[in-house]
Amino acid sequence: MGLLGDSITIRGGKPLIGRIELKGAKNLVTKAMVASLLGETPSVLKDVPNISDVRIVRGLLEVHGVNVVEGVEEGELIFDPSNVESAHFADIDAHAGSSRIPILFCGPLLHRLGEAFIPDLGGCRIGDRPIDYHLDVLRNFGAVVEKLPSGIRMSAPNGLKGAKLELPYPSVGATEQVLLTAVRAEGITELKGAAIEPEIMDLINILQKMGAVITVDTDRVIRIEGVDRLEGYTHRALFDRNEAASWAAAALATEGDIFVGGARQGELLTFLNVYRKVGGQFEIHDDGIRFWHPGTPLNPVFIETDVHPGFMTDWQQPLVVALTKASGVSIVHETVYEQRFGFVDALVDMGATIQVHKDCLGGQACRFGQRNFNHSAVIVGPTRLHGADIEVPDLRGGFSHLIAALSAEGTSTVSNVGIIARGYENFITKLRLLGADFSTED
Structure with missing residues (x-):
């Protein structure tokens, strides 16, 4: 799938279970x-x-x-x-x-x-x-x-x-x-x-x-x-830690169990700490990391994105979908890119309770403060997502929309998914390997 007009119809509510392999970042x-x-x-x-x-x-x-x-x-x-x-x-x-x-x-x-x-x-x-x-x-x-x-x-x-x-x-x-x-x-x-x-x-x-x-x-x-x-x-090449975190978030949001072959602990240390605080479970193996939902309610968290070794900006978008399932109020303060919450509009249309703010809702003021950028998000959960028609806005936001559709009740049509192919190798094949229920059209 290489054309920006490509679309995928997803019948959600089915856990993603299985193993996928990563290549280089x-x-x-x-x-x-x-x-x-x-x-x-x-x-x-x-x-x-x-x-x-x-x-x-x-x-x-x-x-x-x-x-x-x-x-x-x-x-x-x-x-x-x-x-x-x-x-x-x-x-x-x-x-x-x-x-x-x-x-x-x-x-x-x-x-x-x-x-x-x-x-x-x-x-x-x-x-x-x-x-x-x-x-x-x-x-x-x-x-x-x-x-x-x-x-x-x-x-x-x-x-x-x-x-x-x-x-x-x-x-x-x-x-x-x-x-x-x-x-x-x-x-x-x-x-x-x-x-x-x-x-x-x-x-x-x-x-x-x-x-x-x-x-x-x-x-x-x-x-x-x-x-x-x-x-x-x-x-x-070093493995793709952004793709690893995306599939980990997908396991959490869909109540699934995904083994991410090729993922390593060292480069994911900060992500794994937050994943554990949310309630997600993981096991470190020589050939990858297994991520799965605990079967119990997820916990709300406070996240502030930052440059390495902080919490990566590319990790927050997929994880926000999982946080809609957490019991309580989560806060995400984006300090790296000023316009990274555009993807939440589709989540709200699907039933999520998310508000974005221009204020710095973090531990300290950041370089986007007082500049009228919507760079903080408050997520209240748990909420049930329902199917919707979605157009992919960017790479990480697009994969987050896929996760939302996979975790939602009912059918969603996600268009413009060619953007996702910019950074996720063979993601359609990987979805099939994990048992997702979907169909594609060019």
């Missing part, structure tokens, strides 16, 4: 693919999920002259960057679609070609997510940035030089930009206020395999010593 794999541009020899990436974001990045690499072929393992891709070349605007624009990944091509392309071009950027409708951080970073390295009606053109007439940088907020994307640019820049780069998510650390692992010299301090300071040459890498 969307938030790591696509960046690792871009990193292959930096190598002088081919790179091999394993556990690559079959999702639309991966196909977009593969297309962008190919129009820039990278030869991409599938390896012997399922989910293995091989990237040969020996013939990297400039791409035509029309080709870049055609492959980029609504993805925001092209901005991360800039540093590697400036190193390889001395120039880069990106079209207007899209992405999920969850907030502004400006690219100013990225452009400021590239300017600090010496890039000349020219904004055009059709996009942004960059050049590096004097090459890229190391820089001292400090982010006003630990942005994952801006940290990735610094890493992908600094490893080949002349001199030393120091980044303060860096993001340190597991996907960032795995990207650092990949770059180190390629020959980069990178140190990470405990105070969110990353130092990169630029090198003249990087080789290709061979790497197995």
